[in-house]
Amino acid sequence: MKHKVVIVEDNIPLSEAFAEVIDFTNDFEVVAIYDNCEDAIKNLRKDCAKLFLMDIELPGINGVEGTKQIKKVFPKANIIMVTVYENSEVVFDALCAGASGYLTKNLKPEELVDALKVSISGGAPMSIKIAKMVVSSFQKKPSKIELSKREKEVLVLLSEGNSYDSIAEKLFISKNTIKFHLKNIYIKLQVNSNIEAVQKANKENLI
């Protein structure tokens, strides 16, 4: 039994080329080709495919939105984005939407097939550049802002929802001292409210 693949791509020659490559394999077969997400979503249950090759730039519903909708119906669908976009925002949007892989259109036939194999076996096919982007997104650069140990403690407790009183109790110091530290924290972070301080500390990886 071959794995069913649906292609959603408005560049017809390209989708036909993909289909030809896929149908040539022993393990995969293309059950439908759509040039828009709407039709793909309409026929989801009929096609009953586990694998999707999804373009991003599509007329009507775009690929990211389409991915969300397909995943809502079939959470286990493997949706591989195949697009020309390589800028970080689109990539992360697609991954957040539930894409299980991300390839760029300049891929070779065997790469396409490899990606399908990787995907069906629970992996996440990615082009080299995308993999790098994804990994890089974890590498938080340290902030240049320096908080003292005590200031960090206060900020952490504050971020957990403690009131000044509660922080004071937990650190065994007076509420006035908490205020004193926060005042200094606000200056260092250049903010003027507790919420901003917590947000900024999070963004700067200070806590």
Next chain:
Amino acid sequence: MKHKVVIVEDNIPLSEAFAEVIDFTNDFEVVAIYDNCEDAIKNLRKDCAKLFLMDIELPGINGVEGTKQIKKVFPKANIIMVTVYENSEVVFDALCAGASGYLTKNLKPEELVDALKVSISGGAPMSIKIAKMVVSSFQKKPSKIELSKREKEVLVLLSEGNSYDSIAEKLFISKNTIKFHLKNIYIKLQVNSNIEAVQKANKENLI
């Protein structure tokens, strides 16, 4: 000119096997093998390698900590973790520390060489399972908590550090209404302060 590789691995037979594979290639050569991070860090400038194969479980400084220190001296070092650990915490710790790739020890010789090639060309070599984990980490599951459109607007503005007054101005409604919405938000999120609300909303991907 071959690319210099340093191996940090306390399983000597394994590190020697790696070295043998690497030295057999035309593009890479092992310039040093260490069974601990301390020595590797000490000889950083002498070895002057661009590539590191780093074990995680090491006596003394562990691989994650070692990675941080090496990246501090050589931010451009390509450090590939090669370990048996596959649990998410360790993987993400390693990536955050600056690892540019993550492989598991059951890898084949050609996979090792491929990883080096990928890494040197700016990519991020990962085993299939790790790639999947990394991609999955982006897929935020939607919260079951439902906020109205207005409540989200208020919460977003609050999270940006606006005071009630400021939020009221921006939404063209009265401060009292802001308080009203926040009261409801606090109930829905089961919190009782603005900071907690913002934190929880972030955690639940509500804003």
Next chain:
DNA sequence: ACAAAACCTACCCAATTGGGTAGGTTTTTG
């Protein structure tokens, strides 16, 4: 058309927070 939900406003009071000054001790560092 009706009910439910969402949205809006106002008022009150208690509690918390922000910002300031003024001073003290302890720890770190040149």
Next chain:
DNA sequence: CAAAAACCTACCCAATTGGGTAGGTTTTGT
């Protein structure tokens, strides 16, 4: 050692926030 930095406390006052009640309009769904 002396200076600097971090840490601590207290007090004051203005402003903001939390929590409550009581009512209104608009939008949504059945």
